[in-house]
Amino acid sequence: MRTSPKILIVEDEEALSLLLAYNLEAEGYQVESVARGDEAEIRLAEDVPDLLVLDWMLPGVSGLEICRRLRAREATKTLPVIMLTARGEESEKVRGLAIGADDYVVKPFSVPELMARVRSLLRRARPERIANVLSAGDLSLDRETKRVRRAERDIHLGPTEFRLLEYMMEKPGRVFSRAQLLDAVWGFSAEIDERTVDVHVGRLRKGLSRGREADPLRTVRGAGYAFDETFGKN
Secondary structure, X not given: OOOOOXXXXXXXXXXXXXXXXXXXXXXXXXXXXXXXXXXXXXXXXXXXXOEEEEEOOOOOOOHHHHHHHHHHOOOOOXXXXXXXXXXXXXXXXXXXXXXXXXXXXEOOOOHHHHHHHHHHHHHHHOHHHHOOEEXXXXXXXXXXXXXXXXXXXXXXXXXXXXXXXXXXXHOOOOOEOHHHHHXXXXXXXOOXXXXXXXXXXXXXXXXXXXXXXXXXXXXXXXXXXXXXXXXXXX
């Protein structure tokens, strides 16, 4: 279940990768780790995380080249990237930042300092992932109280519908396939038919809209569902 920011670690030093994953998970983040640059590119093409912790020197494809390619793609050009490196020279730091890294940490580093940098970068780049209340038009979702309101009325949703709405509201306009929604809301191990997503989206729609109220969800034929980025702006 993905209700907190997801961080991808790309680091080939196993001990360091495990240390980072342990500390990030302790902070409440969803964490995935890969050890090669080419593996990272595959994962990034499948699902864009909320933040990338990227080693400079990697087997397969270098961290510098991965960062350059990310900045050239529309889906990842604003993905927050913290680059890890043993290179401490100022010229190398400038090179890393110039290629598109948002922050730069030289090994060995303080883990608490890195955690603070992660929090700061997420807060600046993805405020919707840490905000307690998500809002669009006359619709609001409160993560802490688990309440959803539209205009002056409370909307009563089941826990699955709540998670679906929360996940899609975090990235308005982005189209999620049924498989992506199953992964995010039910989890990797869920053995559930993709048609189950359609059933729960239908229930969510029924709860969100009455009469002639605009539907905040958008169905993209053959692709999946999205929270309509134009909702409340017309």
